[in-house]
Amino acid sequence: MKKPWSGRFKEKTAATVETFTESISFDFRLWPYDIQGSIAHVRMLGRKRVLKGDEVERIVSGLEEIASEIEAGRFRFKRGLEDIHMNIEAALIRKIGPLGGKLHTARSRNDQIALDLRLYLRAEAGECLKMMRRLQRVLLRLAERHVETVMPGYTHLQRAQPVTLGHHLLAYVEMLQRDRERLEDALKRINTLPLGACALAGTTLPIDRAYVARLLGFKRIAENSMDAVSDRDFAIEFLSFGAILMMHLSRLAEELVLWSTEEFSFLELPDAFATGSSIMPQKKNPDVAELIRGKSGRVYGALLSLLTTMKALPLTYNRDMQEDKIPLFDTVDTLKAVLTVLIEMLPALKFNRGRMRETAAGGYALATDLAEYLVSKGLPFRKAHEVAGGIVRYAVEKGVELQELTLEEYRRFSPLIEEDVFASITLEGALRLRRSRGGTSPEETRRQIKRLKKLI
Ligand code: ARG
Numbered sequence: 001m002k003k004p005w006s007g008r009f010k011e012k013t014a015a016t017v018e019t020f021t022e023s024i025s026f027d028f029r030l031w032p033y034d035i036q037g038s039i040a041h042v043r044m045l046g047r048k049r050v051l052k053g054d055e056v057e058r059i060v061s062g063l064e065e066i067a068s069e070i071e072a073g074r075f076r077f078k079r080g081l082e083d084i085h086m087n088i089e090a091a092l093i094r095k096i097g098p099l100g101g102k103l104h105t106a107r108s109r110n111d112q113i114a115l116d117l118r119l120y121l122r123a124e125a126g127e128c129l130k131m132m133r134r135l136q137r138v139l140l141r142l143a144e145r146h147v148e149t150v151m152p153g154y155t156h157l158q159r160a161q162p163v164t165l166g167h168h169l170l171a172y173v174e175m176l177q178r179d180r181e182r183l184e185d186a187l188k189r190i191n192t193l194p195l196g197a198c199a200l201a202g203t204t205l206p207i208d209r210a211y212v213a214r215l216l217g218f219k220r221i222a223e224n225s226m227d228a229v230s231d232r233d234f235a236i237e238f239l240s241f242g243a244i245l246m247m248h249l250s251r252l253a254e255e256l257v258l259w260s261t262e263e264f265s266f267l268e269l270p271d272a273f274a275t276g277s278s279i280m281p282q283k284k285n286p287d288v289a290e291l292i293r294g295k296s297g298r299v300y301g302a303l304l305s306l307l308t309t310m311k312a313l314p315l316t317y318n319r320d321m322q323e324d325k326i327p328l329f330d331t332v333d334t335l336k337a338v339l340t341v342l343i344e345m346l347p348a349l350k351f352n353r354g355r356m357r358e359t360a361a362g363g364y365a366l367a368t369d370l371a372e373y374l375v376s377k378g379l380p381f382r383k384a385h386e387v388a389g390g391i392v393r394y395a396v397e398k399g400v401e402l403q404e405l406t407l408e409e410y411r412r413f414s415p416l417i418e419e420d421v422f423a424s425i426t427l428e429g430a431l432r433l434r435r436s437r438g439g440t441s442p443e444e445t446r447r448q449i450k451r452l453k454k455l456i
Helices: 015-021 024-047 053-071 084-102 109-145 165-190 209-216 225-230 233-259 287-310 319-348 353-361 367-376 381-398 407-413 427-433 442-455
Strands: 150-155 158-164
Touching (some): 053 084, 109 165, 150 165, 165 442, 233 319, 353 427, 367 427
C-alpha cells in the first residue's frame, strides 16, 4: 500500500507496525463526520478560489459517492491505509484521479481528527440528552403514581423516617437534571471548530475558518492553532459527565437490587427483565441492575484512561492521542445501552405497597415526629430529643411500637403530652406534615413534579 509519505521513505512499513499503528478498525465509525468535514472544507477552498468551482463539485460528488458506498456496506476499509482519513482520501483519488489529492490542501490529519471527534461527540451528546430526558419522564410518571406510597427512608441503610416512593424517585430526576446541565455546558466547548489549525501552526494559504464554522454549525472557533490540535478537554469533559451519570445510575441500580431481595421485598422484577439460575430453580436475579452497576467501572476507567494518556504530553499532536477513541466510543455505547434498558425496565417494575408501608411503620421511624410534637408544645429540641429517646427505649424494652403505648405511659415521660400525640405519630400524619420545601409530603411532592415537568 503506497503511503502519502512515501516520498520521504526508502523502505516500506513493517507489517507489525501497520497492525500496531492502525486505527481504522475502530475509527471507521467516524466516516459520516469525516466526509461532512471534508465537504465543508472543500467548499471553503472553492470560495477562497484555492480550488476552482468545477473541482469543488467533482470532489464533493466523489465524497458523496464514497458515503453511499460505506452506507451500503460496499466499501472496503484497508488497514494499510491506517485510519479513516486516509482510507477516504485514497478512495477519492481512486475515484476521481489526481484531483482528489487537492482535498487535503490547507489541512492536516491533526486538525481533521479533532474535527471528526467533535462532530461525532456533538451528535452523540445530543442523543444522550434526549435519552436522559426520556428517562426523567419515565421516573416522573412512576413518581406520580406513587405520591402516596409510603416507604421507609434510610440513612446508614437503617430505617430513618417514612418517605414516599414518589419523593424517593424524584431524587433521581434531580440527579439527571444536573447531569443534563453538565452535558449542555460541556457541549459549548465540544461545539468548537478546530479545523484550519492544520498540522499545528496554521497555513500560508488563504482560508476562511468562520465560513467552515458556519457550514458545520460550530458556535466557536479554536483560536490558537497549537491548542486546537492538542486539546482533548472536550472528550475528557464528556467522560467526566459520563462517569457522574453512571455513578447516579449505579445507585439507582443498587437500590433495585436491594429492593428486589427476599429480605426487602419492596418490588418484584418483571420476568422480562430478570434472569434465572442454571442450577437453583427458585432464583430470579437482578442481572440488568447489576450490569448497570458494573458498567460504571468501565466508564470511570475510560475517564482515567484518557486523563492518563493526555498527562504530560508535550504540545502539540502526539500519536498517543489516537488512544482517545476506544474509551470514548465505548463510553458513548455504554451510556446509550444503560439508558435504553432503564427506560424500558422502570415502567415494568411492580412495587409491593403493603410491604413498603409495613416496613415504614415499624422500627420507631416516627421518633423524630414525636420529638417535633414536643417541640410544638414548647420544649427545646435537645430536651425533646432526649424525652423521645427515653420513650423509644421504654417501648423497645417492652417490645411494642410507639403507637401501642397508652397516654398514661406517655405522660410519665412528659406532662406536655396529650391525646393529640397519637395523630402525630401516624404514618399519614407524619408524611402530610413534612411539607417544607423539598420535603416528602404528597402536597409538596406534587408541587415538585409540576416544577420538574416544566424543566423537562
Ligand atoms: N489516526 C490518528 C489519530 O487518531 C489521526 C491523526 C494522525 N496524525 C498524525 N500526525 N499521525 O490520532
